[in-house]
Amino acid sequence: MSGLHTSAILERTLSGERLPSEDAVTLLEEGDLLALGGAADAVRRRKNDPGVATYIVDRNINYTNVCVYRCQFCAFYRPSAEHPEAYVLSFDEIGRKIQETIDLGGTGVLLQGGVHAGLPFSFYEEMFRFIKATFPTIHLHALSAPEVYFLQKVTKMPMRDVIARLRDAGLQSIPGGGAEILEDSVRKRIWSLTKAPTEKWVDVHESAHSLGMRTTATMMFGIGETYRDRVEHFRVVRDLQDRTEGFTAWIPWTFQKENTVLDGKVEEAGGFEYLKTLAVSRLYLDNVRHVQGSWVTQGSKIGQVSLSFGADDLGSIMIEENVVYAAGARNRMTQEEMRRLIADAGYEPVQRRTLYDACQDFCCTSPIPEPKTKGTMLPIAGSALDNNLASA
Numbered sequence: 117m118s119g120l121h122t123s124a125i126l127e128r129t130l131s132g133e134r135l136p137s138e139d140a141v142t143l144l145e146e147g148d149l150l151a152l153g154g155a156a157d158a159v160r161r162r163k164n165d166p167g168v169a170t171y172i173v174d175r176n177i178n179y180t181n182v183c184v185y186r187c188q189f190c191a192f193y194r195p196s197a198e199h200p201e202a203y204v205l206s207f208d209e210i211g212r213k214i215q216e217t218i219d220l221g222g223t224g225v226l227l228q229g230g231v232h233a234g235l236p237f238s239f240y241e242e243m244f245r246f247i248k249a250t251f252p253t254i255h256l257h258a259l260s261a262p263e264v265y266f267l268q269k270v271t272k273m274p275m276r277d278v279i280a281r282l283r284d285a286g287l288q289s290i291p292g293g294g295a296e297i298l299e300d301s302v303r304k305r306i307w308s309l310t311k312a313p314t315e316k317w318v319d320v321h322e323s324a325h326s327l328g329m330r331t332t333a334t335m336m337f338g339i340g341e342t343y344r345d346r347v348e349h350f351r352v353v354r355d356l357q358d359r360t361e362g363f364t365a366w367i368p369w370t371f372q373k374e375n376t377v378l379d380g381k382v383e384e385a386g387g388f389e390y391l392k393t394l395a396v397s398r399l400y401l402d403n404v405r406h407v408q409g410s411w412v413t414q415g416s417k418i419g420q421v422s423l424s425f426g427a428d429d430l431g432s433i434m435i436e437e438n439v440v441y442a443a444g445a446r447n448r449m450t451q452e453e454m455r456r457l458i459a460d461a462g463y464e465p466v467q468r469r470t471l472y473d474a475c476q477d478f479c480c481t482s483p484i485p486e487p488k489t490k491g492t493m494l495p496i497a498g499s500a501l502d503n504n505l506a507s508a
Contacts (some may be wrong), residue, residue, distance in 0.1 A: 160407065170468040183195070207243060210247065224257055261295070264278060350397055394425050
């Protein structure tokens, strides 16, 4: 009976009905993996060119590993500036990393750190001004909701004013980091509630959107949360996107346990769980155009498969990344390897920039076409469910 029930849910969703939260939980609990993947792929093809998969050449630069918080899932932070392994990168070192990124064909940097209580607000303004003055063509995708929220607490300025000052110094967009699971009982259990309660994560992104700034939405799962917790996270993101349309992309990935307090305490999500959650999130988040597959945490093969389970993008080639690397995810690839990975999966590889515009000039790319409709899905000829299964 459950198979008939989940088939009916997929039928309704593919016909254009918005997926209710309760039905999303049912799909996670009872849905057939290939049926979910086929439905998610059908939606992905309506929203994006079905023959193209995108990627970006950028670099994750972690300007400091000092953090006042003690999140149980994190293997990257050091508890104080006095720790022998603590660091704050000099502007010269940040500049060297950015120049190397540009030399490798990169178009942006994702700049994040721990929440370092010893760095004044002026440090961030000076760092951003240095980057934009020295490298005016690089896109600065920087900080996370917990970092911005901490600056707001320290300065006591309104959130919107904090972000406006950072924008004026050179910040161009904000990544979705620090989301983990946007359900506060889960955040309390993994010690990330004080870092940024759900309402504060939302406040940072909504404030940025109100200033015309784009951000991404992320989720790290496999930390002992329930399916209902995951769907609650989806709901928070979808509701905010309904209000602002400010998210460029949705990026779910799985928790990596090595060197963390949670190692041995939770069951990590494997490839099956990852693909199922990816597919249901694509179906639920009907107002987010782009979905990124996580080859970094799941490996290149599952990354390829993710392109048939709702993802239209494989993210960065990862010139450098330190946070999930510290927790055991040590996947890297060259641009040539990324292009081959996408081509072998049956798609044309297109290099994009941070805001999902296609690269021109020196980049190996053709333009990314705009969706045929905005905020709606095109009809599928014949039975929606038949099309879903045929795509699987």
